[in-house]
Amino acid sequence: MLLTEYRLDLTIQAVRAALKMEHPADAVLRHFFQQERIGSNERSLVAETLFGALRHRLFLEHACTLEEKGLASARRITLAYWVKFGGYNLRELKPLLKVKEEEWLGLVKSIEMDKLPLSIQAELPDWIVEKMRAQHSDAEILDIGRSMQQVAPLDLRVNTLLAGRDEVLQALQSEGMDAHATPYSPMGIRLKYKPALNKHALFLTGKFEVQDEGSQLLGLMLSPKRNDMVVDFCAGAGGKTLMLGALMNSQGRLYAWDISEKRLTNLKPRLKRSGLSNVQPQLIAHENDAKVKRLAGKIDRVLVDAPCSGLGTLRRNPDLKYRQSEQSVAELNVKQAAILASAARLLKKGGRLVYATCSLLHEENQNIVTAFLAAHPEFVLIPAGDVLKQHHIDLPMGEYLQLTPQQHNTDGFFAAVMERN
Numbered sequence: 001m002l003l004t005e006y007r008l009d010l011t012i013q014a015v016r017a018a019l020k021m022e023h024p025a026d027a028v029l030r031h032f033f034q035q036e037r038i039g040s041n042e043r044s045l046v047a048e049t050l051f052g053a054l055r056h057r058l059f060l061e062h063a064c065t066l067e068e069k070g071l072a073s074a075r076r077i078t079l080a081y082w083v084k085f086g087g088y089n090l091r092e093l094k095p096l097l098k099v100k101e102e103e104w105l106g107l108v109k110s111i112e113m114d115k116l117p118l119s120i121q122a123e124l125p126d127w128i129v130e131k132m133r134a135q136h137s138d139a140e141i142l143d144i145g146r147s148m149q150q151v152a153p154l155d156l157r158v159n160t161l162l163a164g165r166d167e168v169l170q171a172l173q174s175e176g177m178d179a180h181a182t183p184y185s186p187m188g189i190r191l192k193y194k195p196a197l198n199k200h201a202l203f204l205t206g207k208f209e210v211q212d213e214g215s216q217l218l219g220l221m222l223s224p225k226r227n228d229m230v231v232d233f234c235a236g237a238g239g240k241t242l243m244l245g246a247l248m249n250s251q252g253r254l255y256a257w258d259i260s261e262k263r264l265t266n267l268k269p270r271l272k273r274s275g276l277s278n279v280q281p282q283l284i285a286h287e288n289d290a291k292v293k294r295l296a297g298k299i300d301r302v303l304v305d306a307p308c309s310g311l312g313t314l315r316r317n318p319d320l321k322y323r324q325s326e327q328s329v330a331e332l333n334v335k336q337a338a339i340l341a342s343a344a345r346l347l348k349k350g351g352r353l354v355y356a357t358c359s360l361l362h363e364e365n366q367n368i369v370t371a372f373l374a375a376h377p378e379f380v381l382i383p384a385g386d387v388l389k390q391h392h393i394d395l396p397m398g399e400y401l402q403l404t405p406q407q408h409n410t411d412g413f414f415a416a417v418m419e420r421n
Contacts, residue, residue: 001041003088008078008096010038014046015053016074018319025054025319053081054318055149058120060084063108067100080108118142123149127326128311131361144360147406152315154191155182155410156208157216157239161246162275163207165189171202184395184408185216187243206273211239214358214403214410218305219243220391221384221401221415222354226251228300233257233343235281238267240305245276256281257291287342299346301353306336308357308364312412315405329363336368344376347420353379356401356415365414366400373418382417 001007013036018028029047038046053060063080064072079097082088083105090105097105113121118138119129122145132141158165165181169189172179177195182188190213197203197210219240224230226249232241235256245254256279258264264281271279284291309324309332310317340355347353355372357364373379385397395408401415 001045003082003092003096005096007042007045008075010036010042011046011049011078012074014050015078018050018054019057019074019077021319021322024323025051025317049078049081049086051151051318052085053077054322055314056081056085056123057318057322058123058125059111059113059116062116062120063111066107066111067104079105083109084111122146123321125321128321128361131326131329131363135362143406144404144412147404148314148318148412150315150405152212152405152411153409154194155211155213155216156189156191156197157185157211157243158187158189158208159206159242159246159274160187161250162205163202168202168208182213182216184393184410185213185220186391186393188213188216204273206275209239209242209270209274211243212411214408214413215239216243217388217393217395217401217403217410218303218354218356218413218415219247220393221356221387221417222301222303222352223387223390224248224252224254224301228252229255229295229298230301231255231257231295231299231303231343231346233287233302233304233339234306235267236260236263236305238264238270238279238281240303241267241279241281242270242274242276244303245274245279248278250276250278252278254279255291255295257284259284259286287339292342292346296345297348299348300351302343302346302351304340304343304353304355306339306355306357306364306368308332308336308359309361310358311360312358312404312414315411329361333363333368336364337371340368340372341375344372344379344420349420351420352382353418353420354415355418356413358411358413360404360412360414365402365416369400369416369418378421379418380421382419384415384417387417 014032018025060077060080061072064076119126122142124145158168165187169179178192180190182190202208224244224247235241235258238256241256261283267281309329310320344353381399383399384401388395403410403413
């Protein structure tokens with residue numbers, strides 16, 4: 001794409017707004033596009049640069065210090081991104097450059113990545129690297145960090161209540177889409193590119209939803225039966241709720257609980273499309289709400305997709321690594337432990353509990369589960385690998401489900417399966 005002063009100025013404005021970290025990056029971009037009525041080429045350039053700058057922010061800020069008094073301004077971060085990661089050369093940029101910027105960008109282009117500190121190479125803040133060092137070697141942290149710098153594919157989940165995967169796959173392929181069955185989830189489809197699907201006939205008729213393959217595996221770990229009573233404890237906008245409802249063939253009873261009315265409101269149109277009649281969305285005030293107490297000991301399956309740092313989703317949400325901190329993770333740990341303990345009270349004997357996060361940190365994952373099991377001897381851990389085998393999913397796992405982009409091409413997910421004796 002030809003770079004012009006107009007396109008540079010637009011991009012700088014958007015990057016500057018995102019770097020303030022006042023709002024999530026996707027919300028910043030949405031607001032920017034509402035304010036600036038621009039063409040599709042400009043939208044594409046702005047979106048790619050904004051998310052790319054956030055993915056590579058630590059390197060770009062380092063690059064801005066190569067000169068004396070070097071400032072990490074939105075302009076410099078944009079130019080450095082284009083030269084180092086955006087595929088543009090100095091000749092294309094030259095008409096846009098100020099005095100000395102060409103010389104500086106030449107230095108940026110020549111930086112040898114493997115000579116930089118681990119946190120810059122992995123694009124993970126120091127506090128995250130230090131936490132990960134407790135379980136990973138530096139080489140593993142670098143692998144994970146680099147995989148998080150890639151753009152995530154677009155995964156779909158076929159609504160098995162209304163369609164089969166082959167039917168949807170063939171329809172998408174017949175339209176020229178680069179679509180393939182996902183390797184692990186039996187109801188997943190992966191698209192190489194990201195076409196706009198919100199007006200696609202198959203989407204509008206409820207035959208598929210957008211959902212990462214890793215998230216789909218969480219629903220399979222719960223393995224609800226048709227006439228079970230099931231609770232999705234932190235339902236959010238309901239992606240996993242809809243999957244669980246389809247696994248139950250729209251039978252039994254499925255409660256979708258959340259403390260956010262807005263998120264549950266977003267579930268309603270999705271629920272209408274899905275054809276499900278067994279879902280009951282309910283607003284709860286907190287994890288000890290009266291609704292929780294009323295159903296204690298009566299539920300067959302509970303999914304706790306706990307509020308977490310989201311560090312497993314950095315391919316999609318690169319700004320999260322700057323929006324979280326050691327303190328915010330410590331606060332989440334308290335919340336996670338409380339929610340898990342409360343959700344466990346719902347289960348009848350023989351009932352199954354799945355605790356899941358989209359985090360890479362042990363503090364939010366194994367540590368929470370270990371502490372819970374120590375305090376609740378009536379629960380036992382069921383090896384995740386055994387549960388996957390029951391679903392004929394060829395995915396070697398030990399006690400826990402642990403997914404990472406570099407190994408599985410999914411978001412980073414953790415799940416533990418527990419049953420009440």
